[in-house]
Amino acid sequence: MAVNWYPGHMHKARKEMKKAMPQVDLIIEVMDARIPFSSENPAVSELRGQKPCIKVLNKADLADPHTTQAWIEFFEQEKGVKAIAMSADQKGQTRPLPALCKKLGPKRNLAISPLRVMIMGIPNVGKSTMINALVGRPIAKVGNEPAVTKKQQRITLGDGIVLSDTPGFLWPRFEDQNSGYRLAVTGAIKNTAIQYEDIALYAADFLLQAYPQRLIQRYRLNELPKDDIALLEVIGSKRGGLRPGGVIDMHKASEVLLHDLRAGSLGRVSMETPEMIKAALAQAEAEAAARIDATGGESPK
Numbered sequence: 001m002a003v004n005w006y007p008g009h010m011h012k013a014r015k016e017m018k019k020a021m022p023q024v025d026l027i028i029e030v031m032d033a034r035i036p037f038s039s040e041n042p043a044v045s046e047l048r049g050q051k052p053c054i055k056v057l058n059k060a061d062l063a064d065p066h067t068t069q070a071w072i073e074f075f076e077q078e079k080g081v082k083a084i085a086m087s088a089d090q091k092g093q094t095r096p097l098p099a100l101c102k103k104l105g106p107k108r109n110l111a112i113s114p115l116r117v118m119i120m121g122i123p124n125v126g127k128s129t130m131i132n133a134l135v136g137r138p139i140a141k142v143g144n145e146p147a148v149t150k151k152q153q154r155i156t157l158g159d160g161i162v163l164s165d166t167p168g169f170l171w172p173r174f175e176d177q178n179s180g181y182r183l184a185v186t187g188a189i190k191n192t193a194i195q196y197e198d199i200a201l202y203a204a205d206f207l208l209q210a211y212p213q214r215l216i217q218r219y220r221l222n223e224l225p226k227d228d229i230a231l232l233e234v235i236g237s238k239r240g241g242l243r244p245g246g247v248i249d250m251h252k253a254s255e256v257l258l259h260d261l262r263a264g265s266l267g268r269v270s271m272e273t274p275e276m277i278k279a280a281l282a283q284a285e286a287e288a289a290a291r292i293d294a295t296g297g298e299s300p301k
Contacts, residue, residue, distance in 0.1 A: 017166055018047055023116060024164065026105045027053040028097070030121035030130060033063035033085055034186055034270050036071045037277045038179035041122050052080045052104040054097070058126040060085035067270035074274040088130035097134060098161055110160025118164040124188045131155065131165055176280065182271050187262050200254030203261055204228035206271060214266045232257065
């Protein structure tokens with residue numbers, strides 16, 4: 001299944017951010033700590049140029065801590081980037097951000113010319129929750145569905161910092177379909193734009209390979225199911241998805257698995273590692289080179 005969700009307001013948001021970028025001193029990019037690569041918008045690097053960037057791996061309480069640390073080290077190899085992990089919905093977690101902004105931003109009299117910070121991120125990474133925590137009161141609209149913020153707004157944090165909030169936006173096309181699936185699994189794409197069973201099967205296959213013991217514990221399994229379909233069938237039979245005649249409601253089973261994964265009921269799960277992404281990118285480059293070779297040195301149209 002091709003996962004592709006790009007509402008019109010996202011295209012408009014990208015144009016507005018590009019126009020505003022010359023007046024920005026520093027970027028905060030919020031990502032989902034469970035899928036840092038897939039929730040990192042490649043347009044951010046293009047738009048920010050040489051401006052310093054703080055990459056916030058949010059929802060860290062849901063992610064594997066060892067994998068999160070590996071991602072922090074990976075991102076900080078890029079010049080001008082500082083990466084930190086936090087859970088913005090937990091009290092006090094955002095407290096270090098203003099001081100870090102001042103440390104990385106241009107040195108000037110902030111009483112006269114405040115530090116101009118733009119916060120960016122794809123839908124449902126917790127950007128609005130982070131803003132509310134920074135301000136200390138509800139000011140940015142928060143919702144369980146992605147793409148709640150629809151337009152830019154300027155917020156004075158005080159202490160010499162002005163924050164520009166932006167709508168969450170995805171890129172027009174997912175070149176790596178694995179990233180599209182991971183975004184859907186973690187809730188970055190509206191449920192109405194995905195096929196529940198397809199997404200749940202992807203999640204089931206991953207969990208069977210990466211976190212089998214979590215599945216055994218959560219669903220009280222005597223043994224590990226042989227494949228993704230069998231796992232959903234077992235979940236359905238145990239969690240109210242059994243129809244008359246012993247037929248499994250696969251949609252219901254899919255809802256249960258995705259809800260458990262998104263809520264952290266399966267424990268702290270990371271769906272991608274730097275090593276996985278490096279291998280995938282290397283394979284993509286090799287395939288692209290092979291296609292060019294096959295066409296006599298020209299990129300296929």
